[in-house]
Amino acid sequence: MTTVVKSLLRFWFILPIFLIIIVVQTGFGFNGADNAAAMPTVSATLRPTFTPTFTPTPTPTRTLPPSPTATPVIEATPTDTVEPTMEPLPTDTVSSPPTIAAQTIEPVTPTIEPSPPELLPLPTATETPIIEPTPIALAPGTSRVPILMYHYLSAPPFGADAIRTDLSVSPDLFDTHLAYLQEAGYESISFQQLAVALSRGEALPPKPVIITFDDGYRDSYENAFPVLQKYGYTATFFIFTQPIDTANVDFLSWDMVREMHQAGMEFGSHSHTHPDLRNRDVEFLLREIVTSKELIEQNIGEKIRAFAYPSGMYDETATRVVKSAGFWAAVTTQWGGHQSYDQRFTMPRVRIRGNDSSAMLAEKLRIVE
Numbered sequence: 001m002t003t004v005v006k007s008l009l010r011f012w013f014i015l016p017i018f019l020i021i022i023v024v025q026t027g028f029g030f031n032g033a034d035n036a037a038a039m040p041t042v043s044a045t046l047r048p049t050f051t052p053t054f055t056p057t058p059t060p061t062r063t064l065p066p067s068p069t070a071t072p073v074i075e076a077t078p079t080d081t082v083e084p085t086m087e088p089l090p091t092d093t094v095s096s097p098p099t100i101a102a103q104t105i106e107p108v109t110p111t112i113e114p115s116p117p118e119l120l121p122l123p124t125a126t127e128t129p130i131i132e133p134t135p136i137a138l139a140p141g142t143s144r145v146p147i148l149m150y151h152y153l154s155a156p157p158f159g160a161d162a163i164r165t166d167l168s169v170s171p172d173l174f175d176t177h178l179a180y181l182q183e184a185g186y187e188s189i190s191f192q193q194l195a196v197a198l199s200r201g202e203a204l205p206p207k208p209v210i211i212t213f214d215d216g217y218r219d220s221y222e223n224a225f226p227v228l229q230k231y232g233y234t235a236t237f238f239i240f241t242q243p244i245d246t247a248n249v250d251f252l253s254w255d256m257v258r259e260m261h262q263a264g265m266e267f268g269s270h271s272h273t274h275p276d277l278r279n280r281d282v283e284f285l286l287r288e289i290v291t292s293k294e295l296i297e298q299n300i301g302e303k304i305r306a307f308a309y310p311s312g313m314y315d316e317t318a319t320r321v322v323k324s325a326g327f328w329a330a331v332t333t334q335w336g337g338h339q340s341y342d343q344r345f346t347m348p349r350v351r352i353r354g355n356d357s358s359a360m361l362a363e364k365l366r367i368v369e
Contacts (some may be wrong), residue, residue, distance in 0.1 A: 149352060160324065171223040
């Protein structure tokens with residue numbers, strides 16, 4: 001016992017340390033219990049296991065079309081039946097060839113004029129510094145200006161058909177015609193004079209007349225030209241230019257054209273190849289009309305202002321192109337002797353036939369007064 005006490009006394013400092021350890025351990029034990037009671041118990045949350053659910057592929061089921069339900073048919077009574085009214089389809093109107101009849105053609109004034117330089121690569125209408133005549137203070141009514149229409153001025157050849165015979169006036173008969181015109185007081189004028197008179201109201205001679213020859217046959221130079229000079233008259237020669245440009249001996253040459261022009265004769269276009277100008281596109285019309293116009297102008301050195309429709313055939317499109325090309329007037333084969341500004345592109349004429357005597361010419365002029 002004494003030994004134990006002695007040992008304890010020897011190691012007395014160990015006792016406080018031991019007690020401190022006990023106290024510390026005991027304190028920690030209580031605090032740990034309190035903390036354990038205060039803190040919620042965290043239970044491990046297991047990640048749920050997802051079992052993939054496969055959507056079954058629906059098996060297509062055939063849907064049978066519903067059985068048609070019979071619809072009762074109601075019989076319509078005669079009064080319930082409505083007959084559809086069919087509107088008549090419009091029919092195209094084909095221009096009939098002009099005939100010699102005492103009637104007036106009312107031309108349709110175009111609102112849109114084609115421009116030759118834009119529509120045609122070959123050739124183009126040239127600009128003109130002269131302003132087209134415009135109506136200024138015209139007197140009411142129209143001007144009486146008969147336009148005589150000749151073709152061949154030679155005797156028809158042996159075996160000629162009825163058309164050639166009808167269009168042929170002999171030089172001697174033509175001489176009697178001019179003798180009558182001179183005796184009756186008629187003065188020849190040009191289409192430029194007529195256009196200016198109709199548009200600006202300028203005065204014309206008391207008894208004006210325009211003498212025209214269509215096509216440009218060589219007998220115009222050989223027979224008509226000398227007789228015109230004999231009586232001091234001028235005439236307008238409507239020529240189609242292809243046979244002249246290809247030196248066809250049955251037609252005028254450019255040298256003849258220039259000589260006649262320098263002597264005071266007027267020249268106008270009759271197209272290039274003398275086709276029917278109806279129902280043609282604008283490009284075709286420009287080639288025919290403008291080509292002829294430019295060839296004549298190049299050879300005579302001045303603008304031409306008058307056009308004659310080949311065989312008198314024309315339609316509204318042809319009239320528009322003639323106007324757009326710089327012409328001031330155009331003639332047809334329609335019968336008449338009164339001219340107006342509104343109808344300056346569809347002027348009528350007085351046809352002279354192969355057997356018309358000077359007395360018959362006088363009667364025709366009386367009719368168109």
